[in-house]
Amino acid sequence: MKNKEQKFEQIYEQSKDKIYRLCLGFMGNKTDADDLFQEVLIKIWNNLDSFRNESNIDTWIYRITTNTALLTLNRKTKLNKKEIFHQHNIPHYEMTTSNSNEKEQEVKKLYKAISLLKEIDRIIIGLLLENCSYDDISSVTGLKISNVGVRINRIKKTLSKKLK
Template identity: 25%
Template sequence: MCTLIDESESGTDLLERARAGDQQAFTALVEQHRDRLWAICLRITGNQHDAEDALQDALVAAWRAIGGFRGDAQVSTWLYRIGSNAALARIRKRSDADDIDDHDPMSSVDVAQQVVVSDRIQEALAQVPDAYRATFVLRVYGELSYSEIAEAQGIGLQTVRSRISRARSILAELLADLR
């Protein structure tokens, strides 16, 4: 079935078509959230290769599950949950040989300070326990509200607050020398 996507078509229409098996509608629906989904996968996994794999896993999982999407949450929240779960699964699969120490060394002594700080933040974020990191990333990089995170992760609001607070404390300790 080859149907065209009307640019004025609402997310609800796209969702209904995707749930009925229309792959073009699913693609159009996902494209609205792809950049943020990518950012979430990247921040949780800590490297581009794993993020690409996690994003692909998330999109396949979303396509397989779209027919069962009940609409209890927003499509974005549902996709971010699938993405964060795929990224966490990718971390669990990562072998010890793929630790943060295996990242390519910096090629130049004259690398901009911003890149150095960004790398340090990424390294510190990789040291935050998975559950805290995923929650923190959804808040900071995914820009989700606490209630959206709770819904996306299937946890309580107080747990969200606690995880974010603990992640911030860990990061503050790990990055104290940058102040």
């Protein structure tokens, strides 16, 4: 059996991008996402011995990420939504096409719109963007699978309106 360091390294290599994108989706800016990412990694390390392989490791990681993000956001409730919206500093994305600036602006708008959603909706859309199944989203959020589908449709409509 692998030791803790090897397990953690494997988890890190397989999941770092997914975790970071979820952090960015929750926090809406690179600085806060970086801090949250570090906090999530620390929690994964501290709780790695308690993971019992009863569920998918990705589901376990998404739960840790989601719970940590919600706790962090609850600490930041001193700022109102307008202040949060205007303070977002969405990171630069490397694009290889000629219309990279246009795509970058679309990504910024998407993250801003997502950051304004209710907490549960941010969780759902973040997991959906990570290609999680409805079953996995249901496990992480505690919602029924049918409710996940309904919420996803509503979230898509809401985001579509906000992005126009």
